[in-house]
Amino acid sequence: MTWTWRGRDDGSDPAAQRWHQVIKPWDAIAHARGRRHPMVVIGYPTDAGVRANFGRGGAVEGPLALRAACANLPAPTTHALFDAGDVSGGGDDVETWQRALSAAVAAVRAGGGIPVILGGGHDQAFGHWLGTVHAASEGSIVGCINFDSHIDMRPLLGGRAHSGTPYSQVQQWCAAHHRPFKYLLLGMQQTHNTPALIQSASAGGGQLVDADAFHPGQEASLLQLIDRFIATVDHVCLSVDLDVFSAAVAPGVSAPSPMGIIPDATFRTIIRRIASSGKIAGIEIAECAPCLDVGGRTARLGAAVIDTIVRSLPLVP
Ligand SMILES: [Mn+2]
Numbered sequence: 001m002t003w004t005w006r007g008r009d010d011g012s013d014p015a016a017q018r019w020h021q022v023i024k025p026w027d028a029i030a031h032a033r034g035r036r037h038p039m040v041v042i043g044y045p046t047d048a049g050v051r052a053n054f055g056r057g058g059a060v061e062g063p064l065a066l067r068a069a070c071a072n073l074p075a076p077t078t079h080a081l082f083d084a085g086d087v088s089g090g091g092d093d094v095e096t097w098q099r100a101l102s103a104a105v106a107a108v109r110a111g112g113g114i115p116v117i118l119g120g121g122h123d124q125a126f127g128h129w130l131g132t133v134h135a136a137s138e139g140s141i142v143g144c145i146n147f148d149s150h151i152d153m154r155p156l157l158g159g160r161a162h163s164g165t166p167y168s169q170v171q172q173w174c175a176a177h178h179r180p181f182k183y184l185l186l187g188m189q190q191t192h193n194t195p196a197l198i199q200s201a202s203a204g205g206g207q208l209v210d211a212d213a214f215h216p217g218q219e220a221s222l223l224q225l226i227d228r229f230i231a232t233v234d235h236v237c238l239s240v241d242l243d244v245f246s247a248a249v250a251p252g253v254s255a256p257s258p259m260g261i262i263p264d265a266t267f268r269t270i271i272r273r274i275a276s277s278g279k280i281a282g283i284e285i286a287e288c289a290p291c292l293d294v295g296g297r298t299a300r301l302g303a304a305v306i307d308t309i310v311r312s313l314p315l316v317p
Contacts, residue, residue: 003064005083007071019081020071026082026108037079039310040113041067042104043086044120044127047254047289049094049163055254058289059121062299065290066118069303076310084108084115094161098127098169105131105282114313116306117284121254122152122241124286125166129237130173132281136235142281143182143233144170145226145274148241149189149257151208153201163254163287171204181205184229186270187214187244187261211244214261214270223273230274235281238274240305242287242298250301252293263301268308275312283309 005020012021026040043063051057063086075081087104090097101117105128108115117128125146133142144167146152153171154164161169167183174181183206190198190210202208207229213222230236245263247256261267274280285302293299 003067005067005071014075014077017075018071019073019075022075023081023083026084026113037313037315038111038113039076039079039081039116040108041081041083041116041118042101042108043067043118044097044101044124045086046090046097047121048090048092048097049121049123049161050254050287052094052157052160052162053164055163056289056292057254058291059119059254059287061290062120062288063118065293065296065299066285066288066302069296069299070306073303073307078315079310079313082113094123098123098130098161101127102131102134106135109135109281114280115282117282119284119286119288121163122148122239122286123161123163123166124284125152125237125239126161126169128239128282128284129170132235132237136281140234141180141182141232142235142237143184143229144237144239145184145186145229146239146241147186147244148239149187149192149211149244149260150241150255151185151188151193151197151201151206153204153206154197167206182229182233183207184226185209187211189257189259191259192255192257211259211261214266216266219266219269222270226270226273230277230279233279236274236277236279237282237284238280238309239284239286240302242285242302245301250298252289252298253287254289254292263305271305271308272312275309276314278314280309280313
C-alpha cells in the first residue's frame with residue numbers, strides 16, 4: 001500500500017512545520033551531495049518472520065501506522081527527512097526480505113543517509129546490520145544495540161530465519177567472516193527467555209541487560225556499561241523492538257510484555273546517551289502490529305522513540 005504523507009498544517013514557518021511538510025522522496029544519486037545529515041525512512045512491510053516464529057501476525061501494516069504516527073511530529077531542525085519507500089518482493093521468504101532491506105540500507109548509507117527502518121518483524125535487524133556492514137569501510141566494526149524483551153538469538157528453524165533469529169544470523173556471519181560479534185541487549189525479561197537461551201547467548205558473546213536495570217538507582221552504572229560497549233565499535237545499529245515496553249504502553253505487538261519497561265525518564269536518558277554517541281549508523285522500530293494495537297498507542301510510542309533519538313543525534317561535520 002502506498003502512503004501519502006499528510007497531517008496537521010500550522011503554516012510554512014520552519015519552526016512550525018511537521019514531518020509531513022518537509023519529508024521528500026529519497027533519491028540517493030540526487031541527494032548524496034549537499035544535503036546535511038539526511039534521515040531516510042525505509043519501510044519493512046512483512047510479518048512473514050513473525051508467523052514463521054509462531055507469533056501473532058499484523059506487523060505487515062507496521063510501516064503504514066508508524067508513518068502516520070510520525071507525520072505530525074515536529075520537523076527536525078538539524079536533519080533533512082526523506083522517504084525511500086518500502087522494500088518489497090519477499091513473499092513468505094524471510095531471507096529474501098532481509099536481502100532486500102540490506103540492499104536498501106547500503107544504498108542509503110552510500111548516499112550519506114541514516115536509515116530509519118519502520119517494521120515489520122524483527123528479522124529486519126539482520127538486513128539492517130548487513131546493509132550497514134556492506135556500506136561501511138573495510139574492517140570497521142558494526143555493533144548492535146537492541147531494546148527488546150527477547151534475546152532474538154534463537155536457532156534457525158530448519159535452517160530458515162524468522163523474527164527470533166536476527167542476532168543469531170549476525171553472530172553466524174561474524175563467525176564466518178572472522179569479525180567480532182558485538183551485541184548489547186537492553187531490557188531482557190527472564191520470563192520471555194529460557195535459561196538455556198540466556199546461557200548460550202552470553203557464552204556466544206551477547207551482552208544481556210535485564211529490564212530490572214531500568215531503574216533510577218542503576219542508571220549511572222547502565223550508562224557506564226553502554227559507554228564501554230560503544231567505545232568498542234565504529235558504528236551502532238540501534239533497534240527498538242516495541243515489545244521491550246510494558247503491554248500497558250505497547251499492546252500492539254506480536255508478543256506483549258506484561259512486565260516490560262516503561263518509557264520514563266530513565267529510558268529516555270539511556271536512549272539519548274546512545275543517540276548522542278556519534279556512532280549511530282541506523283535506527284529501527286520493530287514489531288509494530290496495528291491490528292493488535294489499542295487506539296494507536298504503540299505506533300505513537302514508536303514515533304515518539306524516533307523523535308527522541310533524532311533530537312539527540314549530534315551534528316557530524
Ligand atoms: Mn525482538
